[in-house]
Amino acid sequence: MANLVTVGALETTDTRTRLIEAAxxxxxxxxxxxxxxxxxxxxxxxxxAAIYHHFRTREQLLAAVxxxxxxxxxxxxxxxxxxxxxxxxxxxxxxxxxxxxxRNRGLVAVLAADPSVATALNERSQWGDLIKRQLALLADVDxxxxxxxxxxxxxxxxxxxxxxxxxxxDDDVLLDHLLDAGxxxxxxxxxxxxx
Amino acid sequence: MANLVTVGALETTDTRTRLIEAAxxxxxxxxxxxxxxxxxxxxxxxxxAAIYHHFRTREQLLAAVxxxxxxxxxxxxxxxxxxxxxxxxxxxxxxxxxxxxxRNRGLVAVLAADPSVATALNERSQWGDLIKRQLALLADVDxxxxxxxxxxxxxxxxxxxxxxxxxxxDDDVLLDHLLDAGxxxxxxxxxxxxx
Numbered sequence: 001m002a003n004l005v006t007v008g009a010l011e012t013t014d015t016r017t018r019l020i021e022a023a024x025x026x027x028x029x030x031x032x033x034x035x036x037x038x039x040x041x042x043x044x045x046x047x048x049a050a051i052y053h054h055f056r057t058r059e060q061l062l063a064a065v066x067x068x069x070x071x072x073x074x075x076x077x078x079x080x081x082x083x084x085x086x087x088x089x090x091x092x093x094x095x096x097x098x099x100x101x102x103r104n105r106g107l108v109a110v111l112a113a114d115p116s117v118a119t120a121l122n123e124r125s126q127w128g129d130l131i132k133r134q135l136a137l138l139a140d141v142d143x144x145x146x147x148x149x150x151x152x153x154x155x156x157x158x159x160x161x162x163x164x165x166x167x168x169x170d171d172d173v174l175l176d177h178l179l180d181a182g183x184x185x186x187x188x189x190x191x192x193x194x195x
Numbered sequence: 196m197a198n199l200v201t202v203g204a205l206e207t208t209d210t211r212t213r214l215i216e217a218a219x220x221x222x223x224x225x226x227x228x229x230x231x232x233x234x235x236x237x238x239x240x241x242x243x244a245a246i247y248h249h250f251r252t253r254e255q256l257l258a259a260v261x262x263x264x265x266x267x268x269x270x271x272x273x274x275x276x277x278x279x280x281x282x283x284x285x286x287x288x289x290x291x292x293x294x295x296x297x298r299n300r301g302l303v304a305v306l307a308a309d310p311s312v313a314t315a316l317n318e319r320s321q322w323g324d325l326i327k328r329q330l331a332l333l334a335d336v337d338x339x340x341x342x343x344x345x346x347x348x349x350x351x352x353x354x355x356x357x358x359x360x361x362x363x364x365d366d367d368v369l370l371d372h373l374l375d376a377g378x379x380x381x382x383x384x385x386x387x388x389x390x
Binding site (some may be wrong): 116151161180 | 208221226227228307311338341343345348355358360361364375380382
């Protein structure tokens with residue numbers, strides 16, 4: 001009996017993971033609004049009932065897909081906010097966001113650029129709040145509209161640059177180029193490196 | 196009789212314009228894939244038959260929405276390609292794209308950032324070709340992956356920055372900030388101005 005329960009739990013975890021992976025793939029190709037639970041079921045050869053066992057709505061599935069990224073972003077934002085200078089706060093935010101974008105290339109494009117995701121997440125105020133804090137951290141090196149426009153360029157630009165443009169590049173190389181471009185945009189000096 | 200024909204033609208033009216305007220509004224809020232012809236009909240209080248008279252599919256409506264922007268972008272790309280130096284080509288492309296983005300704020304976000312639009316436009320190879328030429332013009336100041344990443348950052352970044360971040364700014368002010376940020380990212384010197 002204990003064995004049966006364990007097998008059941010493993011199967012459930014596995015199905016959930018496969019659902020999330022299929023959702024990411026379909027979201028990045030068709031956008032969030034263009035992906036139905038039926039399309040995810042078809043992609044995996046599942047029945048819709050099998051999906052309903054894990055997620056009642058597409059919004060619940062989106063939340064599960066984005067949850068680990070949001071947690072990671074929150075950690076970066078909070079540790080950036082704890083730095084002493086505007087320059088250090090922007091540098092920490094830039095580095096953390098670039099690393100997150102490189103590790104989650106397809107997802108960050110969905111997250112940052114798809115208007116239907118923004119609409120779906122609008123009710124989850126903590127998400128909008130997190131992006132506002134991220135943009136403020138990037139903008140405060142040059143307070144006012146100029147800094148806000150530069151911050152928005154870096155936020156949307158990095159999400160775009162981890163797409164097709166960077167597809168052929170290794171994570172380390174892409175990250176270096178993103179950081180260089182982001183620092184140029186914001187007017188940040190590159191930090192000294194230990195040799 | 197002549198009068199009747201004229202009135203009919205005016206009505207048709209007007210309906211088409213209203214359809215396109217409602218589509219732009221819905222696309223920017225729900226993404227292209229998240230907007231059905233039915234939603235557009237509901238928004239305007241039209242029947243679906245009235246819409247079918249103008250557009251048979253959502254893809255036809257998208258094409259009509261994007262056509263003027265694509266024509267404008269093509270003109271910018273072609274005149275940029277005719278410049279003599281890589282610097283002049285990038286500067287012309289940057290300036291033209293920024294001006295286009297500022298004048299079509301909501302639409303450029305749909306155009307550049309919505310994955311479902313990219314998928315729908317994929318069959319129209321001239322569109323993908325135009326974006327490739329735009330990216331090459333921006334990237335060639337610094338050939339190789341570094342330049343390609345910077346070009347992608349500027350392309351996606353400007354589309355993002357004309358969204359909520361720049362909503363409160365006048366066209367002229369937003370354009371100046373976009374050009375400054377874009378030149379910083381690409382490493383272009385600001386052109387001398389006549390006083």
